[in-house]
Amino acid sequence: xxxxxxxxxxxxxxxxxxxxxxxxxLQVLCATLLTDEEVVVSNVPNILDVNNLIQxxxxxxxxxxxTGTDTYSFKASGIDLSYLETDEFLARCSKLRGSVMLVxxxxxxxxxxxxxxxxxxxxxxxxxxxxxxxxQKLGAVFDYDADKGIFRISAEKLRGTYMLLDEAxxxxxxxxxxxxxxxxxxxxxxxxxxxPYIQQLCRMLNSMGAKISGIASNLLTIEGVSSxxxxxxxxxPDMIEVGSFIGMAAMTGSEITIKNVSYGNLGIIPESFRxxxxxxxxxxxxxIVPAQDHYQIETFLDGSIMTIADAPWPGLTPDxxxxxxxxxxxxxxxxxxxxxxxxxxxxxxxKLIDMGAQIxxxxxxxxxxxxxxxxxxLRGGNMTSPDIRAGIALLIAAxxxxxxxxxxxxxxxxxxxxxxxxxLTALGARITRIG
Numbered sequence: 515x516x517x518x519x520x521x522x523x524x525x526x527x528x529x530x531x532x533x534x535x536x537x538x539x540l541q542v543l544c545a546t547l548l549t550d551e552e553v554v555v556s557n558v559p560n561i562l563d564v565n566n567l568i569q570x571x572x573x574x575x576x577x578x579x580x581t582g583t584d585t586y587s588f589k590a591s592g593i594d595l596s597y598l599e600t601d602e603f604l605a606r607c608s609k610l611r612g613s614v615m616l617v618x619x620x621x622x623x624x625x626x627x628x629x630x631x632x633x634x635x636x637x638x639x640x641x642x643x644x645x646x647x648x649x650q651k652l653g654a655v656f657d658y659d660a661d662k663g664i665f666r667i668s669a670e671k672l673r674g675t676y677m678l679l680d681e682a683x684x685x686x687x688x689x690x691x692x693x694x695x696x697x698x699x700x701x702x703x704x705x706x707x708x709x710p711y712i713q714q715l716c717r718m719l720n721s722m723g724a725k726i727s728g729i730a731s732n733l734l735t736i737e738g739v740s741s742x743x744x745x746x747x748x749x750x751p752d753m754i755e756v757g758s759f760i761g762m763a764a765m766t767g768s769e770i771t772i773k774n775v776s777y778g779n780l781g782i783i784p785e786s787f788r789x790x791x792x793x794x795x796x797x798x799x800x801x802i803v804p805a806q807d808h809y810q811i812e813t814f815l816d817g818s819i820m821t822i823a824d825a826p827w828p829g830l831t832p833d834x835x836x837x838x839x840x841x842x843x844x845x846x847x848x849x850x851x852x853x854x855x856x857x858x859x860x861x862x863x864x865k866l867i868d869m870g871a872q873i874x875x876x877x878x879x880x881x882x883x884x885x886x887x888x889x890x891x892l893r894g895g896n897m898t899s900p901d902i903r904a905g906i907a908l909l910i911a912a913x914x915x916x917x918x919x920x921x922x923x924x925x926x927x928x929x930x931x932x933x934x935x936x937x938l939t940a941l942g943a944r945i946t947r948i949g
């Protein structure tokens with residue numbers, strides 16, 4: 515198990531470019547299964563989850579070529595459906611959350627799919643009902659083997675229908691869209707997720723010949739087509755990385771320029787950091803976070819304590835609440851962090867409390883942070899990363915802390931952040947990877 519050793523208290527400075535969006539790439543890589551023609555995808559991040567999915571596609575029979583630093587070519591003209599029955603395929607799916615999005619394309623194009631219960635972050639229940647209920651409404655039949663933890667999905671022919679999703683699940687919406695584009699007739703999806711990642715997937719599919727309208731809204735209409743062609747697609751920059759870098763600048767009192775952020779696709783993220791008192795300046799498509807000795811958390815208009823909560827787009831992504839919680843520990847004032855979607859994502863705060871943070875964990879979903887206003891610096895600590903976003907939050911805390919910190923199980927961070935220690939070292943951080 516690899517670890518980071520971090521020497522905290524060093525100022526960062528310079529420019530950094532965010533990687534391609536992990537959550538978007540996992541969707542569009544699965545979408546390459548919808549055609550037997552070549553699909554070229556660029557701005558692909560070199561991270562563990564993405565690399566594992568690319569290798570899984572290779573083993574399924576997809577012809578994969580790396581044609582540039584961050585560009586890949588995919589051609590799914592010779593899929594080996596028998597591989598889906600192997601223990602190796604099922605074992606690998608169980609370790610990769612994004613593998614669930616293989617179901618929609620496989621059922622749409624080949625009429626069958628087999629998948630084990632997918633893994634991923636240990637952040638509480640992440641049910642798959644939205645995925646499966648939506649694809650079932652299109653005509654697929656699901657059979658679950660509880661002993662083996664395997665789902666078998668089959669469909670002679672998918673047919674379009676109306677559906678109202680029980681939750682605006684991003685991956686669930688993506689899965690249903692990918693199944694519906696090759697279904698017979700028209701599919702209407704209400705309460706669809708409409709994050710930029712979903713918008714990108716829809717635009718990619720339309721460039722392949724799909725007929726999707728209502729993009730960027732929560733009401734999608736999909737006219738099924740008989741086949742799709744190849745295309746070229748470029749992923750957006752990762753909004754979670756952008757937010758993470760804003761948090762790092764604030765926590766370390768540093769000035770950082772974040773380049774090419776696709777500002778229009780960041781939604782409420784910059785304003786949410788401003789509510790914590792952090793100066794976020796837009797310069798064309800870049801963000802400059804100036805060095806601040808102090809930043810003060812706003813209150814609501816009636817003077818009551820600020821609440822930062824996650825919500826479906828265009829609300830705040832839950833993936834940044836861990837970062838914002840850490841940043842609030844050195845602000846002036848107090849804030850309630852309300853993590854609505856996942857019940858275990860705040861459990862990492864005990865590690866911050868050990869470092870000297872003043873945090874009250876009210877329940878699995880809510881934590882009150884009383885900021886130190888830099889009157890007390892966090893102490894270096896010894897900790898283990900439970901998931902991707904907690905991992906980067908702990909790294910941010912360690913960068914702003916006094917003394918040496920060690921973070922174990924950094925494979926969790928590698929799942930979502932590309933060469934993070936090298937990129938931060940270039941900004942002046944002192945991070946060493948061991949093991």
